[in-house]
Amino acid sequence: MKEIVPSPPPIIRNQFxxxxxxxxxxxxxxxxxxxxxFSHGTDSHLFDVNGRRYxxxxxxxxxxxxxxxxxxxTEALVEQSRKLVHTSxxxxxxxxxxxxxxxxxxxxxxxxxxxxxxxEANEGLFKLARKFGxxxxxxxxxxxxxxxxxRTLAGIAATGQDKVKKxxxxxxxxxxxxxxxxxxxxxxxxxxxxxxxLIEGIQGEGGVTPASPEYLLGLRALCDEKKLLLxxxxxxxxxxxxxxxxxxxxxxxxxxxxxxxLPDGISMAKSLGGGFPMGAFWVRAPYADLLSAGTxxxxxxxSPLACAVGLKVLEVIQREQLExxxxxxxxxxxxxxxxxxxxxxxxxxxxxGLGLMVGxxxxxxxxxxxxxxxxxPASRLAILLHAEGLLVIPAGTxxxxxxxxxxxxxxxxxxxxxxxxxxxxxxxx
Ligand SMILES: Cc1ncc(COP(=O)(O)O)c(C=O)c1O
Numbered sequence: 550m551k552e553i554v555p556s557p558p559p560i561i562r563n564q565f566x567x568x569x570x571x572x573x574x575x576x577x578x579x580x581x582x583x584x585x586x587f588s589h590g591t592d593s594h595l596f597d598v599n600g601r602r603y604x605x606x607x608x609x610x611x612x613x614x615x616x617x618x619x620x621x622x623t624e625a626l627v628e629q630s631r632k633l634v635h636t637s638x639x640x641x642x643x644x645x646x647x648x649x650x651x652x653x654x655x656x657x658x659x660x661x662x663x664x665x666x667x668x669e670a671n672e673g674l675f676k677l678a679r680k681f682g683x684x685x686x687x688x689x690x691x692x693x694x695x696x697x698x699x700r701t702l703a704g705i706a707a708t709g710q711d712k713v714k715k716x717x718x719x720x721x722x723x724x725x726x727x728x729x730x731x732x733x734x735x736x737x738x739x740x741x742x743x744x745x746x747l748i749e750g751i752q753g754e755g756g757v758t759p760a761s762p763e764y765l766l767g768l769r770a771l772c773d774e775k776k777l778l779l780x781x782x783x784x785x786x787x788x789x790x791x792x793x794x795x796x797x798x799x800x801x802x803x804x805x806x807x808x809x810x811l812p813d814g815i816s817m818a819k820s821l822g823g824g825f826p827m828g829a830f831w832v833r834a835p836y837a838d839l840l841s842a843g844t845x846x847x848x849x850x851x852s853p854l855a856c857a858v859g860l861k862v863l864e865v866i867q868r869e870q871l872e873x874x875x876x877x878x879x880x881x882x883x884x885x886x887x888x889x890x891x892x893x894x895x896x897x898x899x900x901x902g903l904g905l906m907v908g909x910x911x912x913x914x915x916x917x918x919x920x921x922x923x924x925x926p927a928s929r930l931a932i933l934l935h936a937e938g939l940l941v942i943p944a945g946t947x948x949x950x951x952x953x954x955x956x957x958x959x960x961x962x963x964x965x966x967x968x969x970x971x972x973x974x975x976x977x978x
Contacts, residue, residue: 565598583932589617591617591618593961604939605617605953606957607940609824611952613824614871614956617824619823625857634852637848648663649851656811656831658833661830665828665849665850667699667819669828671703671704671707674816675690676845677836678747679744682744689742690780692708695755697749697753697755702717709729710755725738732768745778746777746780748781749781751786756908757902762801765797765800779813779814781797781812790820792876811833813836814832815831820862825859874957876904879902879903879905879906881962889969892977896977897911907950908944909950910948917977925947927949928943930949934969937972
């Protein structure tokens with residue numbers, strides 16, 4: 550076939566500056582990017598345009614569940630794209646139905662709506678809450694301080710961090726924040742207008758803070774008592790990252806009454822597509838038909854291509870028992886980092902998290918941290934780690950996160966921990 554689209558001008562290899570220049574001239578500067586440009590990856594390694602190899606413990610912010618260039622994802626993309634990429638949601642197709650069934654089987658009786666991102670999944674939950682409370686004039690969603698729920702207008706109104714709201718006021722009405730893990734604060738905040746409560750099972754951007762079992766069970770009882778929906782944002786902490794499919798399942802393991810716990814809605818994204826952009830939300834059975842025909846939609850959500858990839862990611866995770874891997878390597882990281890924190894309390898203050906969602910809180914006044922003082926300590930440490938060939942994800946000003954692929958190998962986890970230990974020891978010296 551004759552080529553009708555002209556090829557883009559070739560980017561000369563080894564030219565980081567050329568790529569950065571393309572960005573500074575043509576891309577909206579809404580991200581503070583690191584001085585790195587990647588060309589390809591394999592497993593848990595990424596290669597920059599100069600050919601340097603990095604161990605990726607950031608996993609594209611908890612997205613690359615199977616690492617980079619996993620052959621099963623390539624195969625699913627190729628096979629499905631040969632058959633059917635997109636149809637619109639005017640029609641039925643098998644991959645969406647099968648992925649919905651698989652997710653329902655993993656969570657509990659209910660139904661799934663597919664979309665394209667975490668922010669869009671949360672928007673769906675907000676609309677569910679409004680529809681639920683509408684006839685009684687209830688519309689408010691209570692969320693928590695330090696939460697993060699996406700960058701849409703309702704997402705920033707729901708988020709419990711002022712920095713995402715600044716400059717975009719007035720906020721969408723109907724969202725209020727209370728302290729996390731504080732049941733009394735939530736109870737006191739409920740007003741006649743409240744329709745739902747939304748929390749993350751493990752706060753991610755807010756610094757990797759898990760909900761306590763008492764909080765989860767208490768919120769469930771509170772929502773039942775006050776006739777509110779209990780909604781959970783599992784965009785970052787879901788999809789086996791905690792060592793169970795959902796973080797609440799991990800948090801409530803062995804806790805009396807824990808097995809019976811179910812929220813009323815769950816948003817998902819990130820690892821769901823293993824890098825292919827997709828989101829979804831699950832709604833518990835009694836409310837699963839609230840969003841009736843014509844009330845909510847999206848052009849691309851749940852396309853045959855996205856769902857074929859989602860099914861493949863799930864199949865590999867289950868076949869290779871990656872939830873056990875997440876649990877084991879999570880314990881390995883936490884134990885090693887906790888030892889480091891004991892040895893160097895002037896560098897690491899605390900280590901927390903579950904499975905392969907680990908947060909390292911830096912000591913306050915970490916004066917020895919070199920680098921650009923206009924950058925946060927977390928960013929400066931990330932840059933020091935880049936120099937040693939390790940990628941991590943900053944959260945807030947003084948926390949770095951490890952959110953690696955769920956199929957990270959033990960030897961790679963050790964390599965990452967060794968680099969962290971060497972950099973921390975250098976800072977403490
Ligand atoms: C807990 C949580 N909710 C929602 C979002 C937004 O997801 P997305 O960036 O896919 O819109 C994120 C993204 O980091 C997140 O961590």
